[in-house]
Amino acid sequence: MRINTHYQDLEDSYLFSTIAKKVAQQSAEHPEQKIIRLGIGDVTLPLCPAVTDALHAAVDEMGNKETFHGYGPEQGYDFLREGIRGYYVQKGVVLEAGEVFISDGAKSDLGNILDLFDRDNTVLVPDPVYPVYVDTNVMAGRKILYCDATEQNGFLPPPPQEVEADIIYLCSPNNPTGAAYNREQLGAWVAYARAVGAVILYDAAYEAFIQDESLPRSIYEIEGAKQCAIEFCSLSKTAGFTGLRCGYTVVPLALCGGRLNAMWLRRQTTKFNGVPYIVQRAAAAVFTPEGLRQIEENLGYYRENARIMAQALREMGVWFTGGESSPYIFMKCPGGMDSWQYFDLLLKQAGVVGTPGEGFGKNGAGFFRLTAFGEREATKEAMARIRALHEKL
Structure with a gap:
């Protein structure tokens, strides 16, 4: 051993x-x-009534033989995936049904997605950075390069011209700096990734805080992003799910000819049993008009x-x-x-x-x-x- x-x-x-x-x-x-x-990076307000009502109703379903649910689909129930697709339409982004995968949070998927990539890939992360991006790659023994985020560039570093990376981590709005890329800045990263053949792992956990229309809430608002980016999001800060655990990852079919989408599905059906039914019902309530x-x-x-x-x-x-x-x-x-x-x-x-x-x-x-x-x-x-x-x- x-x-x-x-x-x-x-x-x-x-x-x-x-x-x-x-x-x-x-x-x-x-x-x-x-x-x-x-x-503290945790929320302090309770779950909203639409969510708790959905939780109670789902618990009642689980106690009834006619409405009980056992194993669910590892990629998530359609009622939640469709709710998320509708949410993206509000951002001007159209997703295919098979591109949305439900998980227990962005942190888990940001680590687990690395199963799809060879250890010899070079990783590029901004500094300062959410530690999970670094630690999960250190665990795998990958080479890590750093892109300097500083006061001079407003903690929004542009793509480096002197290096080429295979896997790029971006978070906007950023944790810890709070800085958010505008469309032109994020477009430069998309162009860079496509030019060097890299994939962007885009953490959109704080997208719901954006109100300025000049700032994209999804990387897929940028032309060409579906050819080079995987997007991760969570309901932890959006809807207070830090203790309930639910998130989602978008793996476009246009990325690598659909191979990464198929690989992620295979990975999840092998290593993941899915998010509990009652949690997914609660999450679906978030995406209703009242939620x-x-x-x-x-x-x-x-x-x-x-x-x-x-x-x-x-x-x-x-x-x-x-x-x-x-x-x-x-x-x-x-x-x-x-x-x-x-x-x-x-x-x-x-x-x-x-x-x-x-x-x-x-x-x-x-x-x-x-x-x-x-x-x-x-x-x-x-x-x-x-x-x-x-x-x-």
Whole structure:
């Protein structure tokens, strides 16, 4: 027996464990201090009524012999896949029935999709980056190249001219930076991928936060993208499914002559038993007119949090990305501090928790991530505390 030694190449995942230890220590030393968490990437609002109603109805079905469901189709029930196709039509994108695959979340599929690709492929990821993109390829022993996302390019790097990659990861709006590509910028990536024969793995987990019509909500709004891109999306942030688990992946038939679509179907029918029926019924309720109206109320709540945060930072003269079409804000640390110095200062002096940018890559050094998923009054209070702290610096 031989183990996969590439797991030894993984860096220790210390970021959030270190944050938790520092927060616990601060709470123990100053129990009177109310700590506000703006580092959490989880939602705080409950599921909308259309979703919970569908869940209850589906549970009742499962308790009745005539309406009980056992094993379902691994690629998802048609009622949900058709709902998602209709959702894409609202973005001006037409998908074939067999191009949509239901999963338990974008994170799972972003890792599992690598089963389709040879280990010798070269991977290109932006830095800073969602760690899953890197770690899943390290586990497989692939060569990884980095594309620098920096303050100078607004954390929206263009395609590199000096290298050629086989697999490209893009996330827009981005986690952690909140930056979102416009149509021209994303079109440049599509052109690059087609020119070098690469496939783009496009993470659209935060697309529902976009309201600016100049920003695409799907890569398939860009001409030629179906020939070079696989799109991943999740209901976690769109509809609060972080604890319910449902997402979807689009593998176009136009990509590689349909081979990747057929391979993904084969992979899923072999290694995946599908998302539970009751969860898929709940997900389908999201894409009804009433479901879309209800989740928009929750999305609007988080967007307003982001607006409050962004406005406060502008008034303070702090440079940042995100906040307009994203639940994330990536702010520059004051006074040339590194991100862990700022974390400690913010925690101890203001009782506010965020996420140090360097935890997402070397280009995150000197930057700090805040999220808009908190409660409204806590968000306002946190920004008032940050403002007061900055005035003292």
